[in-house]
Amino acid sequence: xxxxxxHDLEALRRKIAALEKRPLLAEGAALVARRMGKAAPAGPxxxxxLELLAAPRGVLHEVFADEQRQSGAALGxxxxxxxxxxxxxxxxxxxxxxxxxxxxxxxxxxxxxxxFGVDAAQIIIGRVExxxxxxxxxxxxxxxxxxxxxxxxxxxxxxxxxxxxSRRLSLRAAAAGTSAFLLRxxxxxxxxxxxxxxxxxxxxxxxVEFDPRAPGPPRFLIEIEKGRLGDKTQGxxxxxxxxxxxxxxxxxxxxxxHVGAPPQRAAPPSRxxxxxxxxxxxxxx
Amino acid sequence: xxxxxxxxxAARANLSPGQNLSDARALVPELELREIDRAYIGQVxxxxxxxxxxASPIVAVHPDVAPYGDLILDITGVTHxxxxxxxxxxxxxxxxxxxxxxxxxxIADTVGAAWALSHFAPNSIVPEGGIEAALAPLPVxxxxxxxxxxxxxxxxxxxxxxxxxxxxxxxxQARFGAGLITRLDQxxxxxEERITxxxxxxxxxAERRFAEPIGFMDDVLMTARDLAVQLGLTLEAEAxxxxxxxxxxxxxxxxxMNLTVNAGRATRDPNHIAQLFVHRSERLEGEYDAGFGxxxxxxxxxxxxxxxxxQLGAFEVRDGAQDLDRLYDRMTSRLGPLALVRNKFVNSxxxxxxxxxxxxxxxxxxxxxxxxxxxxxxxxxxxxxxEPINVLAEVPDGPPMRMVWRRIAYRILKAxxxxxxxxxxxxxxxxxEVLLPPQAREERxxxxxxxxxxxxxxxxxxxxxxxxxxxxxxxxxxxxxxEDDGGRRFWIFRIGLYGAAETPxxxxxxxxx
Numbered sequence: 196x197x198x199x200x201x202h203d204l205e206a207l208r209r210k211i212a213a214l215e216k217r218p219l220l221a222e223g224a225a226l227v228a229r230r231m232g233k234a235a236p237a238g239p240x241x242x243x244x245l246e247l248l249a250a251p252r253g254v255l256h257e258v259f260a261d262e263q264r265q266s267g268a269a270l271g272x273x274x275x276x277x278x279x280x281x282x283x284x285x286x287x288x289x290x291x292x293x294x295x296x297x298x299x300x301x302x303x304x305x306x307x308x309x310x311f312g313v314d315a316a317q318i319i320i321g322r323v324e325x326x327x328x329x330x331x332x333x334x335x336x337x338x339x340x341x342x343x344x345x346x347x348x349x350x351x352x353x354x355x356x357x358x359x360x361s362r363r364l365s366l367r368a369a370a371a372g373t374s375a376f377l378l379r380x381x382x383x384x385x386x387x388x389x390x391x392x393x394x395x396x397x398x399x400x401x402x403v404e405f406d407p408r409a410p411g412p413p414r415f416l417i418e419i420e421k422g423r424l425g426d427k428t429q430g431x432x433x434x435x436x437x438x439x440x441x442x443x444x445x446x447x448x449x450x451x452x453h454v455g456a457p458p459q460r461a462a463p464p465s466r467x468x469x470x471x472x473x474x475x476x477x478x479x480x
Numbered sequence: 481x482x483x484x485x486x487x488x489x490a491a492r493a494n495l496s497p498g499q500n501l502s503d504a505r506a507l508v509p510e511l512e513l514r515e516i517d518r519a520y521i522g523q524v525x526x527x528x529x530x531x532x533x534x535a536s537p538i539v540a541v542h543p544d545v546a547p548y549g550d551l552i553l554d555i556t557g558v559t560h561x562x563x564x565x566x567x568x569x570x571x572x573x574x575x576x577x578x579x580x581x582x583x584x585x586x587i588a589d590t591v592g593a594a595w596a597l598s599h600f601a602p603n604s605i606v607p608e609g610g611i612e613a614a615l616a617p618l619p620v621x622x623x624x625x626x627x628x629x630x631x632x633x634x635x636x637x638x639x640x641x642x643x644x645x646x647x648x649x650x651x652x653q654a655r656f657g658a659g660l661i662t663r664l665d666q667x668x669x670x671x672e673e674r675i676t677x678x679x680x681x682x683x684x685x686a687e688r689r690f691a692e693p694i695g696f697m698d699d700v701l702m703t704a705r706d707l708a709v710q711l712g713l714t715l716e717a718e719a720x721x722x723x724x725x726x727x728x729x730x731x732x733x734x735x736x737m738n739l740t741v742n743a744g745r746a747t748r749d750p751n752h753i754a755q756l757f758v759h760r761s762e763r764l765e766g767e768y769d770a771g772f773g774x775x776x777x778x779x780x781x782x783x784x785x786x787x788x789x790x791q792l793g794a795f796e797v798r799d800g801a802q803d804l805d806r807l808y809d810r811m812t813s814r815l816g817p818l819a820l821v822r823n824k825f826v827n828s829x830x831x832x833x834x835x836x837x838x839x840x841x842x843x844x845x846x847x848x849x850x851x852x853x854x855x856x857x858x859x860x861x862x863x864x865x866x867e868p869i870n871v872l873a874e875v876p877d878g879p880p881m882r883m884v885w886r887r888i889a890y891r892i893l894k895a896x897x898x899x900x901x902x903x904x905x906x907x908x909x910x911x912x913e914v915l916l917p918p919q920a921r922e923e924r925x926x927x928x929x930x931x932x933x934x935x936x937x938x939x940x941x942x943x944x945x946x947x948x949x950x951x952x953x954x955x956x957x958x959x960x961x962x963e964d965d966g967g968r969r970f971w972i973f974r975i976g977l978y979g980a981a982e983t984p985x986x987x988x989x990x991x992x993x
Contacts, residue, residue, distance in 0.1 A: 265966075267859070302861060304858060305825060306835055306858040331814070396967070
C-alpha cells in the first residue's frame with residue numbers, strides 16, 4: 196500500500212490490537228518501526244556474520260542437523276544462542292523432549308553444560324509423553340515471564356508440527372519476548388513460520404596445543420537457510436560460516452585455516468559457572 | 481475350614497458362621513460355597529471408609545476381627561450436624577442398606593463397646609456412663625476374643641460379659657492371658673484404644689454438599705475454584721499457605737475419588753490452586769467416572785506452612801523465581817510429578833551418578849562439594865544407557881581407530897584419553913578388610929618374632945587380583961573423547977584391558993557438541 200502513510204498503518208495496528216484486547220505484537224511493532232524508516236536498509240555486504248549469532252528475543256528458531264548423530268552439535272549451538280538470553284529476570288531455559296526419544300538422543304548432561312556457559316541449575320528438563328503435551332508445555336513456558344528460552348528436541352517429524360502450530364508458536368514468542376528453538380533432524384524441510392532456520396553440521400575441530408591428536412573446541416558449520424528478521428538478516432540467507440565455540444562465545448574461523456591450523460583459542464572454558472561469558476559479544480552488537 | 485458367613489437361605493437350613501465345613505456339607509449336600517476373597521473385601525471396606533469421611537473426619541477399618549469387616553467412625557462432635565446420635569445412626573445405616581448391604585450399627589463411648597453392641601444388640605445407642613449395664617447381657621464373644629478363650633469361658637459357665645465384672649482379675653489373667661483383661665478394659669473404657677484414620681486428618685478444608693448430585697468435570701472444577709476461595713480465606717486469616725491440596729469427590733455410591741496437586745512453594749492463591757486442578761483433570765483421561773453423581777466435594781490442604789502476606793518491598797528483587805515456581809506447578813500438575821526435572825550434582829566421580837535428575841517441585845539443597853571439576857571435559861548429552869559398540873583400537877592402550885555404532889561405521893581421526901574412572905568400591909556393600917599376605921598370616925601366631933621376613937614385601941599382585949575377582953561392582957572404565965571424519969565428537973569407554981583373560985568391551989556413553 197504505497198499511498199498509505201506509515202503512521203496511519205501504525206494507528207490501524209493499534210486499533211486492531213485494542214479491539215482484540217491484546218498487546219501489540221512485538222513482530223508488528225518491529226514492522227511498524229521499520230516502515231517508519233528507523234533503520235536504514237543494509238546492503239548485501241553485511242557487517243559481521245557473528246552479529247547474527249547474538250540471539251534476538253521473541254523469535255522462533257529452527258535448528259536443523261542432517262542426522263540424529265549430530266545431536267550434540269545441534270544442542271551445543273542452540274545453547275550458545277540461548278545462553279545470551281539469560282538475564283536476572285529470566286533465569287531458566289526449558290528443554291523439552293519426548294519420553295520415548297531419550298535413549299535415541301541422550302539427555303543434556305549437567306556436568307557438560309558449563310562448557311557452553313550455562314549453569315546446570317538453569318536448565319530445566321521436561322520429558323513429556325506426546326506431541327500435544329509438548330506443544331502445550333512449549334506455549335506455557337513461552338508465556339512465562341521468567342523463562343529465557345524454550346528448546347524442543349524432536350527426533351522425528353511429527354505430524355502435529357505443521358505450519359499453523361509453528362505460526363502460533365512464533366506469534367506467542369513475539370508477544371512474550373521468549374525465544375523458542377525447535378531442534379530438528381534430517382534433510383526434509385516443511386513449511387514453517389520460524390523466523391530463522393539454521394542448519395548445523397559439526398566440523399573437524401582445530402588442534403589443541405601440545406596435543407595434536409586430541410579433539411579441539413567445538414566447531415560448527417552454520418548455514419542460515421532462512422532469515423526473516425528484517426534488515427539484519429537481509430542477504431544473510433544462504434550464507435554459511437565456520438565458527439568455534441570458545442571462551443568468548445562464538446568465534447568465526449577463517450576457512451583456509453580450517454584444516455590443520457591451530458585455532459585461536461584452544462582451551463575450553465575453564466569454570467563451571469560463567470554467566471558473564473560471551474556478554475562481550477552481545478554488548479558489541 | 482469353616483464357614484465365615486451365610487446368607488438367608490443357608491441360615492434357614494440351620495447353618496451358622498463358624499461351623500465346620502464338613503458338618504455343613506453333611507447337613508446340606510447341595511451347599512454352594514465360595515472362598516472368602518480378602519483382597520476384595522479389603523478393597524470394598526477401604527472404599528467404605530473413604531466414603532464415610534463425609535460423615536466424620538476419623539474413619540478406620542477395624543483390623544480383621546470378623547471375616548467381613550468393621551468400620552469405626554469417631555463421631556465426637558459431629559452428631560449435631562445430623563440432628564443427634566439416633567438420626568445419624570439411622571442415616572448412616574439406612575443409606576448403606578438402601579444400597580443393598582446387610583448392615584448393623586451402634587453408638588457407644590468406646591470402640592470395644594460399640595463393636596459388641598453393633599454385633600449383638602444392633603441399633604442401640606448407649607448414653608454416657610451406661611456401658612457396663614449395656615454390655616452386661618451380651619455374650620463374651622462381644623469382647624473380640626479368640627475362639628479358644630471364648631470356649632474356655634463358656635466351659636467355666638461365664639457366658640455373658642456381665643458375669644466377668646466382679647471376677648478376680650488376676651485369676652482371669654492367669655487362666656486366659658492378658659488379652660481378655662485388655663479387651664474387657666477397652667470395652668469398658670478403662671484403658672484407651674486408638675484408631676488410625678485411613679485418610680489423614682486435614683486441619684484446613686472447605687466443603688460443599690449438593691442437593692442434587694453433579695456429574696460433569698466442569699462443575700467439579702468450578703466448585704473447586706469456589707472452595708479454593710473459601711479455603712484461601714481460612715488460610716489467610718492464620719497467615720498460612722499450603723503445598724498440597726486434595727480434592728475429595730464423594731460419589732453417591734460409596735466411592736471417593738481423590739485428586740491431589742502439589743505446589744512448589746506454599747500458596748493460598750485461589751486462582752493458582754484452581755488452575756492446578758484444571759491441569760490435573762486434563763491428565764485424568766477417562767479415570768474420571770462420576771458414577772451416579774457426586775453429592776459432596778471437599779478441598780483439603782496439607783503440608784501447611786507459614787506464608788507472609790504479600791507486600792511488595794521497595795528493595796524486592798524481581799528474579800522471576802515466583803513466576804518460575806508457578807510455571808513448574810502448572811506443568812507438573814498437567815504432565816505428571818516426574819516430568820519436569822533438573823540436574824543436581826551428587827558427590828561422585830562416576831559419570832552417570834555424578835548428576836541426578838531431581839523433580840523441580842521437590843528440590844533439595846545443593847551440595848556445594850558436589851560441583852563437578854571444571855577441568856574435566858564432559859559431554860553435552862549423555863545416553864541413559866551406554867550402548868555397546870565395536871571398536872578397533874591399538875593394543876594395548878592406544879586410541880580407537882574405527883567404531884561401529886548403530887550399524888554405522890565411523891573412522892576416528894582424533895582421540896584423547898584414556899581417562900580412567902574406577903567404580904566406587906564403598907558402594908559394593910562389602911566392608912573393607914585388611915588382607916594379610918599369606919606369610920604374615922602364618923607368622924601372626926608368633927608376635928615376638930620380629931624377623932626380617934615380615935619386612936619382606938608381600939605378594940601384592942595376588943591381592944589386587946583377588947579383590948577384583950571378588951567384587952562385581954569393580955568395573956574400571958577407560959574413557960576416550962573421539963572425533964570422527966565428519967567432525968562428530970563422542971564419549972566412549974572401554975571395560976577391561978587388552979591382554980586380560982576377557983576381551984575388553986566398548987560402549988558409547990555420550991555426545992560432545
